[in-house]
Amino acid sequence: MANHNVFREEHIRSPLAHxxxxxxxxxxxxxxxxALIFVLILTVIGPWIAPYPMDHKDVSxxxxxxxxxxxxxxxxxxxxxxxxxxxxxxxIYGAQLTFGGAFLTVALSLLLGSAIGIIGGMSxxxxxxxxxxxxxxxxxxPSLLLAIIIISVLGPGYFNTLLAVFLALLPxxxxxxxxxxxxxxxxxxxxxxxxxxxxxxxxLRYGILPNIVETFVSQTTRALTSAILDITALxxxxxxxQRPLPEWGTMLSDTMELVFLAPWTVTLPGMAILVxxxxxxxxxxxxxxxxxxxxx
Amino acid sequence: MIPVLSVxxxxxxxxxxxxxxxxxxxxxxxPVSFELEQGxxxxxxxxxxxxxxxxxxxxxxxxxxxxxxxxIDGINMADKDHKQRCCxxxxxxxxxxxxxxxxxxxxxxxxxxxxxNTELSEQEMDIRVSDALRQVGLLTEHAQFYPRMLSSGQxxxxxxxxxxxxxxxxxxxxxxxxxxxxxxxxxxxxxxxxVQREQNISFIMVAYNxxxxxxxSDEIIVMHEGHIVESGPTAEVLDNPxxxxxxxxxxxxxxxxxx
Ligand SMILES: Nc1ncnc2c1ncn2[C@@H]1O[C@H](COP(=O)(O)OP(=O)(O)O)[C@@H](O)[C@H]1O
Ligand SMILES: [Mg+2]
Numbered sequence: 001m002a003n004h005n006v007f008r009e010e011h012i013r014s015p016l017a018h019x020x021x022x023x024x025x026x027x028x029x030x031x032x033x034x035a036l037i038f039v040l041i042l043t044v045i046g047p048w049i050a051p052y053p054m055d056h057k058d059v060s061x062x063x064x065x066x067x068x069x070x071x072x073x074x075x076x077x078x079x080x081x082x083x084x085x086x087x088x089x090x091x092i093y094g095a096q097l098t099f100g101g102a103f104l105t106v107a108l109s110l111l112l113g114s115a116i117g118i119i120g121g122m123s124x125x126x127x128x129x130x131x132x133x134x135x136x137x138x139x140x141x142p143s144l145l146l147a148i149i150i151i152s153v154l155g156p157g158y159f160n161t162l163l164a165v166f167l168a169l170l171p172x173x174x175x176x177x178x179x180x181x182x183x184x185x186x187x188x189x190x191x192x193x194x195x196x197x198x199x200x201x202x203x204l205r206y207g208i209l210p211n212i213v214e215t216f217v218s219q220t221t222r223a224l225t226s227a228i229l230d231i232t233a234l235x236x237x238x239x240x241x242q243r244p245l246p247e248w249g250t251m252l253s254d255t256m257e258l259v260f261l262a263p264w265t266v267t268l269p270g271m272a273i274l275v276x277x278x279x280x281x282x283x284x285x286x287x288x289x290x291x292x293x294x295x296x
Numbered sequence: 297m298i299p300v301l302s303v304x305x306x307x308x309x310x311x312x313x314x315x316x317x318x319x320x321x322x323x324x325x326x327p328v329s330f331e332l333e334q335g336x337x338x339x340x341x342x343x344x345x346x347x348x349x350x351x352x353x354x355x356x357x358x359x360x361x362x363x364x365x366x367x368i369d370g371i372n373m374a375d376k377d378h379k380q381r382c383c384x385x386x387x388x389x390x391x392x393x394x395x396x397x398x399x400x401x402x403x404x405x406x407x408x409x410x411x412x413n414t415e416l417s418e419q420e421m422d423i424r425v426s427d428a429l430r431q432v433g434l435l436t437e438h439a440q441f442y443p444r445m446l447s448s449g450q451x452x453x454x455x456x457x458x459x460x461x462x463x464x465x466x467x468x469x470x471x472x473x474x475x476x477x478x479x480x481x482x483x484x485x486x487x488x489x490x491v492q493r494e495q496n497i498s499f500i501m502v503a504y505n506x507x508x509x510x511x512x513s514d515e516i517i518v519m520h521e522g523h524i525v526e527s528g529p530t531a532e533v534l535d536n537p538x539x540x541x542x543x544x545x546x547x548x549x550x551x552x553x554x555x
Contacts, residue, residue: 210400
């Protein structure tokens with residue numbers, strides 16, 4: 001009994017704080033997290049730090065190689081494309097379109113989809129089972145195909161792309177949250193709360209939500225990945241953002257014919273897509289593991 | 297002497313939906329009637345699938361019974377909501393690892409029934425929580441702990457404290473001893489007997505081990521396929537079993553003892 005208070009601060013950590021503590025031990029995860037924060041900051045303040053305006057074309061510097069290659073110039077750090085646009089500036093502006101757009105759509109569909117999922121999961125009987133079967137049907141269609149179908153109705157364009165991706169992501173969130181809430185409701189600690197006389201809102205707040213954080217994290221990771229892939233794929237197919245908007249997928253398709261002449265114009269936007277998706281997944285998977293480990 | 301609990305023709309059948317229109321009903325237990333006096337312990341025994349858990353759940357309001365009535369002190373519980381019921385009759389679940397919210401501190405878990413059912417001030421609640429913890433042999437400091445920091449015996453003590461904290465008349469325990477090792481089990485049994493003596497609470501224990509049943513219970517109900525096949529004072533029933541099911545249960549366990 002005497003030494004019970006020693007090290008108490010260190011021992012009693014809430015499960016989420018404990019998960020965060022575990023995550024901090026994961027070096028790769030922390031590096032990826034800092035990279036993700038960097039991309040996020042770049043997305044927000046990009047327009048102020050990009051060296052050139054978005055539509056700036058320098059006809060005297062067409063297809064300049066990146067600065068570290070022979071004939072490269074430092075003031076076109078990543079080189080230029082066939083119209084003399086600075087690639088670094090283009091990629092920075094593109095972060096707002098590709099990553100920022102994906103981020104916003106995911107945030108919105110997370111809010112709306114989870115709300116529907118929670119309401120469906122907490123209710124029972126006919127509405128819940130109709131919702132369930134409806135979502136199963138929707139989810140059997142790949143999200144990109146669903147987005148293309150929606151685009152074919154709305155017409156191509158950047159805003160319509162975001163709308164289509166938003167609509168394609170909704171069922172993903174709704175279904176996952178619905179499942180998690182539904183599973184959670186049958187657990188004994190929820191039954192115990194209900195027997196204490198707790199209102200559904202209180203059960204949701206203290207019983208269910210803290211226990212389905214893992215679902216939110218893993219679904220958000222998946223959704224961010226699939227949103228970026230869908231936005232860039234639609235851009236690449238010419239259905240999404242159109243030039244001069246420097247959306248990363250659009251940049252790729254725009255410079256595809258230059259792949260032998262000026263490979264960096266293809267590689268760099270491609271790398272931007274790849275690296276962004278990679279760090280999102282490293283962070284997401286690390287967080288998920290830490291949350292699961294923090295439980296026991 | 298009027299019984300604290302009287303159960304009259306209580307029954308439950310589960311309805312299972314197959315597809316949209318066809319349904320099937322499974323009888324968990326047929327109409328059963330029994331009574332329980334204050335401060336006494338009733339044991340419910342029977343093989344698995346005989347409807348013991350369903351009966352325990354119906355008594356505490358986890359599931360709504362298909363027919364029949366439950367009266368506590370002569371008041372029918374059917375017209376009452378959870379709030380009024382939980383001050384009278386409380387449930388302890390079988391598995392303490394799933395019956396405590398892993399994201400809540402023990403103090404919060406114990407406080408929530410007080411918060412929802414009493415008008416106590418914050419300080420009075422804290423006092424009740426630490427009293428309850430001490431009563432079940434834990435420390436006041438345990439209020440800050442999360443369930444994952446406790447052993448399963450300690451968790452079951454917390455579950456007992458949660459049942460006790462509203463000072464109910466009846467506590468229903470569904471196989472609470474099954475998941476504990478022998479030494480922890482006997483500690484918990486002694487704790488339950490102490491608490492019962494101090495507060496004159498009636499217990500309904502769903503149990504498997506007939507040795508323990510004989511030790512702690514006054515009355516016994518033997519269930520088989522949803523029916524009560526035998527009931528009466530524990531010592532009488534176990535010493536002189538009339539029904540083949542009771543005889544078979546006793547025989548199975550005697551074989552186990554001899555091994
Ligand atoms: N939620 C449920 N839905 C359908 N049938 C159930 C459900 N729970 C229990 N049953 C059925 O009711 C019967 C009694 O089960 P139970 O009360 O758990 O028995 P015991 O606790 O004695 O093992 C079993 O046949 C079981 O299959
Ligand atoms: Mg059972």
